[in-house]
Amino acid sequence: MGCTASYLYPNLINVHPFPQAAFSANPIVTDIFNSEITFTDLSVGATSWTWNFADPLNSTSNQQNPQFTYEDTGTFCPVLMAENQYTCRDTTSICIEIRPEFTFYAPNAFTPNGDGKNDSWTPEGVGIDASTFELFVFDRWGNLIWKTTQWQQAWDGKANDGKEIAQIDVYVWKCRFKDSVFGKKHEYLGHVLLIK
DSSP, X not given: XXXXXXXXXXXXXXXXXXXXXXXXXXXXXXXXXXXXEEEEEOOBSOSEEEEEOOSTTOOEEXXXXXXXXXXXXEEEOOEEEEEOTTOXXXXXXXXXXXXOXXXXXXXXXXXXXXXXXXXXXXXXXXXXXGGGOEEEEEOTTSOEEEEEOSTTOOBOSEETXXXXXXXXXXXXXXXXEEBTTTOOEEEEEEEEEEOO
């Protein structure tokens, strides 16, 4: 018969647990005007956190529950690396969508008196397709006194190709364009008060 022997080596191999990385992001889908995202760590067994927000600057944070504001539109997939006291690591990612937004508004008065304050008038907005932009200004009798097809070209209060100074009055404006976000056609009509 053969001889056998055995020996138990206690604690020869010590296996450390891995953390489980997890997080939530709020909101997941938003627009560029509300692009601050709150990240909440949901990891199990982690003692330190490294976030990469996957923006063009590769912004990072070591906070457990950071907030981050995205400066551009697109889909971003931030990554959380959770680490425990044994330097064991786990990573996870969630994708966030920052959508473009469309806005349009026009001031209702301006003062083209040469004092350097509010001397011209132009509508403002975000997501305007400049190649489709048309703006017309009419006097109270419906006569066209100024027009442009250049987005953000301001009216200086002059009429008939700058040959005449428009009088103090309420003028009607009409604007047509497509937005560059949804490709939808828009037409707006409004009033602007010229004060000197």
